[in-house]
Amino acid sequence: MIYIALAISLLIPLCSAGQYVPVVLWTNIKRSECTPNISVYPGEPISVFTESSYFECLRSSHPGTVKVYVTDELDQVDLATSRHASGEGKAFHHLKATLTHHTSLVMPAVIASSVPAFLQNRFTEDFGGESVVSVVEVGRIDRGSAESTRRSIMLIDEIINEDLLKMKANEKFVAVLVAKSPPQPQLHVYEEGDSHHGRQLLAVTESFAPAAQQFVHWQTCIFLSYTNLSLTHGASVYSLVEPKVERGFCSESSDNASIDLSFKVGNGSASVGQSQSVVKLGLQFVKVLSKASAVTWWNISSAVLNHSISASDKSYKLRISDGYAYSAPSNWSWVCKKPPAMTWKDPKDSTNTQKLEFESIQLQPFGIVNANFSRASDCSGFLSGPIWMGTVVSFLLLAIFTFGMMFMSAVTTMDRFDDPRGKPLSVNLQEGN
Known part of the structure; x- marks a missing residue:
């Protein structure tokens, strides 16, 4: 059949x-x-x-x-x-x-x-x-x-x-x-014969519990997936759980998109009262044409945090230190295992800080096709640590090889040789004083 x-x-x-x-x-x-x-x-x-x-x-x-x-x-x-x-x-x-x-x-x-x-x-x-x-x-x-x-x-x-x-x-x-x-x-313990990936410098038995992947979306145009989200408020760290989409905006004909999320304060170091707090995060995205590459990229134009963990509701406009983070070509997604934190600092009080940190994030606000993330742009970039290490070592070996070839090419032979049928060569030797 x-x-x-x-x-x-x-x-x-x-x-x-x-x-x-x-x-x-x-x-x-x-x-x-x-x-x-x-x-x-x-x-x-x-x-x-x-x-x-x-x-x-x-x-x-x-x-x-x-x-x-x-x-x-x-x-x-x-x-x-x-x-x-x-x-x-x-x-x-x-x-x-x-x-x-x-x-x-x-x-x-x-x-x-x-x-x-x-x-x-x-x-x-x-x-x-x-x-x-x-x-x-x-x-x-x-x-x-x-x-x-x-x-x-x-x-x-x-x-x-x-x-x-x-x-x-x-x-x-x-x-x-x-x-x-x-x-x-589940807790998985590697056994002999299991497939291991990545570099293994030491042959040790490893056990771990895989983290649950969180996924939220607004309609079919803004997708966000991550494994963990934490908020550092001053000296305290809180885990943000149960993500919920409050509202959003997206359109194929628009160069702007936005999504407003709310979270509950989970375990972390929160107290009983703080565990009832709600943390809100508003993200706005924009498409920008890169003059250098003539390619349209998207990035986060605004990130606003709002919560009342230690006082009444207050908003914080977060800053992303790496200008190339949370950005990708307009129809690509952005992937990062440990992305840069979104931060806010009080200019008058150094202890009053806010820091929002994702883990294993994948984000795409434009160009969703067939309800799936598109091709991913990895935050590690092309020149990662191993590539830099291999490049530097290669140049070092090349320099040693070049230095050796220069010395070998400088070796010369005598310009005159002794002829057994002719007059023997005489070399004048003068003793120093």
Whole structure:
């Protein structure tokens, strides 16, 4: 059977841990019969899909079988799990082979509120009269180690593939892969055979708990993702949690955009009273044409902080020390693991300071396409530390080589030689006084 798949695939890294789950749907109903003319953006409920004309078109096509494959936890990283070092197959190999060459519909991060049960009920109510709707539990992903994760994902892929092969040839079907919840942060201890990345100067056992990625957006034109946000107020440090978008502005025809965010004061060093405080951050963006490169770049034109942690509500206009930070070409995103802090200082009181620090941030206020971050501009730049180190060492070795060649080229031989058939050479030696 030839699958003309309509796939919700190629999930993007926008799923916030504990908030969103990805959904993958594919069908052999031809695109000419049902066109996926909807967009389910990150953070929207699955009902956007089930209430769409595309869902109604699938129902009216009368598929014989509807399969809902359910796993306990699923993340966009799972679909990109790579080949093992030994050369064995990739995870979700069969599913990717079905989806790769066909039209895709992206539902990368729907709100995780009983999505499998909701889909089962909707498919049963709307398709149940003429379709056989079934839910298949495909097991859980063992996240104890990188190898166990890969093997359990491959097993789930095999279960789905074998179940699809049991269907009758040319029978119309709709299949969905969904998770009950996103994976929770776990303590992972590297084991022998795990894939390690980056430089390893010491062979040590490393354990860590991955931080949850926070994602907020305004409509489909301002995306912000980060792992941690902290506020330093004087000598106290506060963790800002539960980000919420208050309002925003963006337009494809405008060179300006803005977003207003609010946060709650989390753990950190906040007291009980301060934990109820609300911190607000207003960011304004502008496009500027660079005269040097003739390329339009975006940057933060204004950053205003407002809170009442130690007094009544007060606003602080923050300053970014690095003028090249939080800036990228107009249709690019900006990525930085440790970006420069946004700061404010009281000129009359050196102890009255404000400092806002992000960790592992990705930001894009313009040029969002298909509900995904665009190509990223990394804050480390081209001349990073390792590149500088390699360049300096190369020039040092080149200088040593050049110095040696100069000395070798200065070596000369005698201009006269002794001829055995002629008069012998005489060298006058004069003794010093």
